[in-house]
Amino acid sequence: MPNVSIVLGIDIGGTNTSFGFVDRAGNIVAELSMETKPSDAVEDFVSRLHHRIEEVRTGLPSHHSLCGIGIGAPNANYYRGTIEKAVHLSWGETVDFAGLIKKYYNIPVSITNDANAAALGEMLFGNARGMKNFMVVTLGTGLGSGIVVDGRLLYGSRGFARELGHTVVDPMGRQCRCGKKGCLETYASATGLVKTALLLITERCDPSPLRAMDSKEITSKMIFDLAREGDAIALEAFDQTAKILGMKLADAVALTGPEAIFLSGGLSMAGDILLKPTQQYMEDFLFSAYKGSVKLMLSGMAPGKSAILGAAALIWGELDL
Amino acid sequence: MPNVSIVLGIDIGGTNTSFGFVDRAGNIVAELSMETKPSDAVEDFVSRLHHRIEEVRTGLPSHHSLCGIGIGAPNANYYRGTIEKAVHLSWGETVDFAGLIKKYYNIPVSITNDANAAALGEMLFGNARGMKNFMVVTLGTGLGSGIVVDGRLLYGSRGFARELGHTVVDPMGRQCRCGKKGCLETYASATGLVKTALLLITERCDPSPLRAMDSKEITSKMIFDLAREGDAIALEAFDQTAKILGMKLADAVALTGPEAIFLSGGLSMAGDILLKPTQQYMEDFLFSAYKGSVKLMLSGMAPGKSAILGAAALIWGELDL
Numbered sequence: 227m228p229n230v231s232i233v234l235g236i237d238i239g240g241t242n243t244s245f246g247f248v249d250r251a252g253n254i255v256a257e258l259s260m261e262t263k264p265s266d267a268v269e270d271f272v273s274r275l276h277h278r279i280e281e282v283r284t285g286l287p288s289h290h291s292l293c294g295i296g297i298g299a300p301n302a303n304y305y306r307g308t309i310e311k312a313v314h315l316s317w318g319e320t321v322d323f324a325g326l327i328k329k330y331y332n333i334p335v336s337i338t339n340d341a342n343a344a345a346l347g348e349m350l351f352g353n354a355r356g357m358k359n360f361m362v363v364t365l366g367t368g369l370g371s372g373i374v375v376d377g378r379l380l381y382g383s384r385g386f387a388r389e390l391g392h393t394v395v396d397p398m399g400r401q402c403r404c405g406k407k408g409c410l411e412t413y414a415s416a417t418g419l420v421k422t423a424l425l426l427i428t429e430r431c432d433p434s435p436l437r438a439m440d441s442k443e444i445t446s447k448m449i450f451d452l453a454r455e456g457d458a459i460a461l462e463a464f465d466q467t468a469k470i471l472g473m474k475l476a477d478a479v480a481l482t483g484p485e486a487i488f489l490s491g492g493l494s495m496a497g498d499i500l501l502k503p504t505q506q507y508m509e510d511f512l513f514s515a516y517k518g519s520v521k522l523m524l525s526g527m528a529p530g531k532s533a534i535l536g537a538a539a540l541i542w543g544e545l546d547l
Numbered sequence: 548m549p550n551v552s553i554v555l556g557i558d559i560g561g562t563n564t565s566f567g568f569v570d571r572a573g574n575i576v577a578e579l580s581m582e583t584k585p586s587d588a589v590e591d592f593v594s595r596l597h598h599r600i601e602e603v604r605t606g607l608p609s610h611h612s613l614c615g616i617g618i619g620a621p622n623a624n625y626y627r628g629t630i631e632k633a634v635h636l637s638w639g640e641t642v643d644f645a646g647l648i649k650k651y652y653n654i655p656v657s658i659t660n661d662a663n664a665a666a667l668g669e670m671l672f673g674n675a676r677g678m679k680n681f682m683v684v685t686l687g688t689g690l691g692s693g694i695v696v697d698g699r700l701l702y703g704s705r706g707f708a709r710e711l712g713h714t715v716v717d718p719m720g721r722q723c724r725c726g727k728k729g730c731l732e733t734y735a736s737a738t739g740l741v742k743t744a745l746l747l748i749t750e751r752c753d754p755s756p757l758r759a760m761d762s763k764e765i766t767s768k769m770i771f772d773l774a775r776e777g778d779a780i781a782l783e784a785f786d787q788t789a790k791i792l793g794m795k796l797a798d799a800v801a802l803t804g805p806e807a808i809f810l811s812g813g814l815s816m817a818g819d820i821l822l823k824p825t826q827q828y829m830e831d832f833l834f835s836a837y838k839g840s841v842k843l844m845l846s847g848m849a850p851g852k853s854a855i856l857g858a859a860a861l862i863w864g865e866l867d868l
Binding site for chain 2: 301310311358359371373375376378380381382383384386388389390392393394397404405406473476477478480481482483484485511513514515516519
């Protein structure tokens with residue numbers, strides 16, 4: 227049987243870390259999820275991760291050969307191989323994470339921000355196949371962004387992901403976890419949608435089942451379900467979110483000139499309820515030369531798989547060069 | 548005497564067109580300015596331009612050899628060699644300008660937007676020498692921008708300059724000549740500064756020589772001169788301009804990650820009165836990972852020379868590859 231090259235993709239989150247072995251076609255051959263336990267020392271975490279990887283790896287057919295490890299993680303620096311000041315991981319200022327993995331695996335190891343990984347995954351395995359200029363926006367607890375220009379990730383001078391989530395909507399606006407006020411992610415994210423709905427309950431008089439709920443229990447999924455039933459507050463919350471997101475996407479188009487923008491992450495699962503008004507508002511704010519030329523679409527990768535596929539794409543993209 | 552390669556740089560504006568022969572060190576060996584007469588047919592304009600170029604060229608020492616022509620023009624498309632929908636030139640929808648020049652000169656001809664040319668000039672001959680990631684912002688009648696990523700101009704999928712000037716400050720704000728409302732260039736430009744001062748005269752009570760002037764006669768230069776004398780209205784106009792510009796520059800940093808931003812164009816000649824508050828406001832709005840890491844500086848090219856040098860850099864940059 228011929229030898230088959232595979233890549234290990236690892237997605238590190240504040241709660242869970244998942245990994246999978248991915249072939250060149252984007253099939254996940256085997257995968258596993260484990261707790262991150264972010265308060266553990268990073269060396270202990272890597273040791274534990276290594277054991278779990280080897281458990282899964284020994285179950286792989288013998289003709290698979292591992293040719294690289296790609297990692298997606300918050301605040302990862304591609305150029306340095308480090309994770310820096312990640313607020314949900316108590317690993318200190320700067321961790322040479324790629325270096326720690328290399329102690330166990332003498333093969334290419336690359337690390338990047340999760341939003342950058344999502345963009346690479348979209349280019350290799352998703353809806354951006356064949357595109358040279360596009361953007362991926364991940365809408366979850368926060369808002370992440372990965373921008374591809376001329377077929378390459380736009381890292382800028384400092385090696386991080388692009389921070390669309392921390393562009394300014396309103397300098398007097400909502401407090402952001404980054405310390406600034408009015409950042410886009412305080413509006414256009416699962417968290418932001420909930421805040422908008424809570425404000426609307428106070429500001430408006432429309433009846434809504436949301437009024438009877440404990441405000442701490444309200445989730446973006448509940449607002450989505452109500453919006454599908456025609457609830458005025460929920461629909462307005464999506465519309466306001468779409469307007470702000472559409473305006474800032476138009477700014478991002480003006481600066482980076484993509485042919486398409488892909489939405490991924492939990493909030494993107496709202497589908498047309500978010501996508502259609504966002505596209506309309508983006509069009510309203512687009513510079514004339516760009517009107518009608520930028521597609522807004524959902525990610526082509528399955529929600530639960532995109533993080534592993536994206537991390538694996540980091541290596542597959544390099545091996546393809 | 549050894550042969551010396553030179554490049555012809557042409558800057559096409561709505562009023563005047565200037566050109567110069569530029570050596571690799573960025574010296575303008577000979578130059579000339581002529582009226583554009585934008586209502587002429589483009590073929591007549593190019594014929595006239597060709598005659599003036601040849602007049603100057605015959606005066607050059609015989610050991611100069613012309614190895615390319617670079618052109619900076621409004622709404623120029625680098626990929627197609629065209630000028631498209633330029634509002635100040637009555638040349639129709641799309642003109643194959645590079646093709647028209649090539650009828651007279653069988654050497655490499657490249658064309659790009661004037662702000663892109665300014666960025667290339669800064670990289671080859673100005674303050675961005677040695678930099679791989681930076682941005683040039685031209686503050687004149689409008690606001691133009693050229694963005695360099697990994698040593699290459701960021702064209703995006705459509706081949707135009709990046710349109711920082713048409714990102715949105717206020718969707719209900721000032722009418723822009725592009726048809727939208729509240730674009731950055733309606734605030735952060737020579738024209739925008741004058742508008743801000745006129746509004747401040749109405750809104751505030753501070754005495755100012757501006758009150759005695761005919762509002763149609765007020766220029767950004769007058770406001771600059773008054774600001775230097777401590778005039779409260781003029782200083783506030785610069786401060787408001789700097790605040791809006793600083794905020795949108797911080798957004799641009801979040802999206803493209805430059806190590807420096809260079810201001811050029813007429814309004815940049817205000818120097819520290821504009822530069823210092825803009826830097827301060829930009830810092831206030833920068834995402835934590837970028838605070839203190841982005842230099843805001845004036846262009847290193849002489850104001851009257853930058854357009855010709857930038858156009859020539861378009862060819863010099865290609866020849867260097």
